Amino acid sequence: MIRLVQISNGDSRRVALVEEPNLRCLIGVESIYELVRQCLLHGDTLSKQAVALAHGEVLQYDSVYDGSSDWHLLPPIDVPDAPSRLTISGTGLTHLGSAKERQAMHAADTQKLSEAMTDSMRMFQWGVEGGRPSPGEIGIAPEWFYKGNGSMLKAPFASLSIPAHAEDGGEEAELAGIYIVGEDGAPYRIGLTAGNEFSDHSFEKRNYLNLAGSKLRNCSLGPELLIGGSFQSIAGEVRIEREAKTIWSKGIVTGEENMCHSLANLEHHHFKFEGHRQPGDVHVHFFGAHSLSFGDGIVLQDGDWMEVHFEGFGRPLRNPVRVEKTDEKKLITAHPLA
Missing domain, CATH: 3.10.330 (Vcp-like ATPase; Chain A, domain 2)
Structure with missing residues (x-):
């Protein structure tokens, strides 16, 4: 290792x-x-x-x-001179903590939370029932999302931006698998690394269908890439600092023992798509977060620092928050070439 x-x-x-x-x-x-x-x-x-x-x-x-x-x-993985050959994606609702927070996020009130099961909790329950198939068998598909290509990947200590059009930005402390596709079209796991997946939770909270757009934000990895490490049970901590003081922190756990999906099942359902098996391409796949500061009412501000640390994965990943300050949201116009 x-x-x-x-x-x-x-x-x-x-x-x-x-x-x-x-x-x-x-x-x-x-x-x-x-x-x-x-x-x-x-x-x-x-x-x-x-x-x-x-x-x-x-x-x-x-x-x-x-x-x-x-x-x-630098980020612990990239494709030099060809960032479009790196795909960033992830799976959600893989940890019990994340499912509870998502349920609360999308329930309109306490009564609905107690009486009805949201789509998020249904998907989580499917994972509990079928996300850990026997060897050689295929389990239930997890929730999957796309974050962008290598241009969205930021180095340790680089700022993670809340765009002017966004409603907020929040840390997501996770482990990510790093993969390359061989010339034979087979995926190979290079290693694992700590990550801050960073998403717009306020936008997602408005409607679950906003999940896809809420994930299109930059993110960070590292600083170290672990080669040959175990994915059974990994403990860690995530913290938010403001003006050099910790305003929120929480212990977190990940790994297969703390998840409803096995690693093999997550990997199968990502690489079953032919488009994800193009020789020479690199894939960064986030495995899901245990806890979010957003769930405890924390609103990140410009200049806050986010820190993610997992035992056995080396030094902490640290990134500051940068809020894009514009008076008006810029209209993006497509120019006709007819």
Whole structure:
């Protein structure tokens, strides 16, 4: 089990093996994408090849992480020069906590919450009943959503923006699976990483059918990509800071033991679509959130910091909130070419 980061100094980039308190750069590759493609071509395992190439420059991780180095962190996966070849998606209603919060979000009042089951809770219940099929069998499909391509993926410490047209923006502390499609059309799991999926929960709350639009926001991953880690039960914490003080925090859990869908079932229902099996494409797939600050009435403000940390996944992922400040919502016009 190893952890990798991607770093850049503006002129060049590196892949580095995390050896706390240092980063050991790999020789011969400039991206994890390049490293993975080499492994697929030569039949090597990713962890073995990464360790074999980790003979480059040694950097102090603290200075890279705190921004005092010329090197800065990149997302732990990208497709250099071709961001459209990276698809960001996710599944919701996979954790009991998320189902409870979604039920409350879409129930009009307390009486309705107690008397009726929303569509969200029906889908969650289907997952409880059929989301963990026996080996070799296909289970019930989970909720699925699209977030965008690689242009929406932000580095650790980069701002996550609430657009002028949005109603709000809120953190979603999750783990994400990172995948590449081989030349044979088969998906390969590269590893797992911490993520902040970031969504417009106020817009979604208006109507469940707004879910698709609420997810079209930027997001962040990392800083570290875990290779060979377990997905059984992972504990973590999510916090919101305002003016250097913690205004909200909560312990979170993820992994198969805390979910109604198995990892294999989530992966099958994502990659069953032929369009998701195009050779050379990369997929970032969020596995669902346990708890949201939005559910506790927190409204994120410009300058707030969001922090996501999972045990065993290295250093915390931190991102500030940036609210786009415009007096009027800009009208986007399509220009005819007739």
